[in-house]
Amino acid sequence: MTTEPATGAERSRRPRSRAALATIWASAALFLALLAVMAARVSAGQDPALRARAAATPPPTRRILIRRVIEKRVIVHLPPSAPTPATSSSQQLSSLGATTFPVPVTRTS
């Protein structure tokens, strides 16, 4: 078995692959470092994206609710002598309140 000496192209390929490897490692390290910094800021509540959105949201408009109170009053005019039917609304209203009978008494029985 014989060995052949390395050609010039092979000789120059080894340092280049070493340099590429170093670049990859450096990029990864830089990426992780930036990621750590970003994570620290977000966990501290300093998310720049949120701050920008909050700043962009206009203040809510105040709603004013107007309530209208309507009071209905029923005024009943009773004729002095003319009798009204028992089921007429005027007599019902007039007799809802007043009691002309003696007051009931609760007692031992």
Add this chain to the structure above:
Amino acid sequence: MSPGHDLTFHSMGSDIRLIVGPALLRGLPSPADAAARERRYIEDFARRLSRFRPESELCAFNADRLREVPTSPLLRTAVAAGLWAAQRSGGLVDPTLVGELERVGYEHSQDGGTPASLRAALAAAPEPSPARARPEARWRQVEIDDEHETIRRPPGVRIDTGGIGKGLAADAVAHRLRGYTRFVVDCGGDIAVGGVGGQIDPFAIEVEHPLTGECIHTLHVMRGGVATSGMNVRIWKRPDGTFAHHLLDPSSGEPVWSGLIGATALAPTALEAETLSKLALLTGADGARHALAEHGGVIVHNDGDVEPIGAIAASGGRGSLALGSAA
């Protein structure tokens, strides 16, 4: 046309009073006709549920030796009301104390009789002591079966609808009068009031002092029930010279001397008011303050002192009380 009708008659061993306002709807009977109709209802109620009428359905039920007895809806309702009162009072208002009532001398109706002197009875009464429930609670053995229209109980367990029946009757009639603007149903002091008229002008109801007969308080009630229990009417002297009345301590079967001679209770219904007033009287002043705290009431101590409780004490008697619907 009359704006209302006021009818008083005697039934259930008491004076019954019906005040009926105008009808709310066209086509209902006039107040006078409605009052006459409810009088027939109450008289039928009393006839069927009296412990003192041998021909009554209640007496037939009590005498039946079977464990399960076919009964009418009215009797089942009355017994259910008695069981409800027992449950509500922790067993103190016990509807199964018929034998005990007979043993202390309440075998026959005392309607029309002259009661013994309450002052003399109090002078001879033992130290005040609150009533206690029976440990074995006979009333828990009574079962109502609406599906088979029967009541089951161990043979020999008898039921007394008593005052609970008056409260139930007042509530039933109030329900039947719900088509009228205002009404008062007074079944011997167990009162149910209702109708929309009470919202405008609350009903004034006077509370009578058991010793003096004076009005000790005027309640203003929009709707609901009011009842009074006391020992001044059904009280008698036994052959041995001791006094007895109809409010028994379930644990001993003897009349209770709790330190109170009268208790008036308010409640959403007359049935509950009757139960609470009895419970208050049976448990004495401390128990009464607890029993009447929710809806209000008035108690009268042995010495005649009057003590308003709950909403009545808070309002000073000036407020109007809405206690739920009586209809």
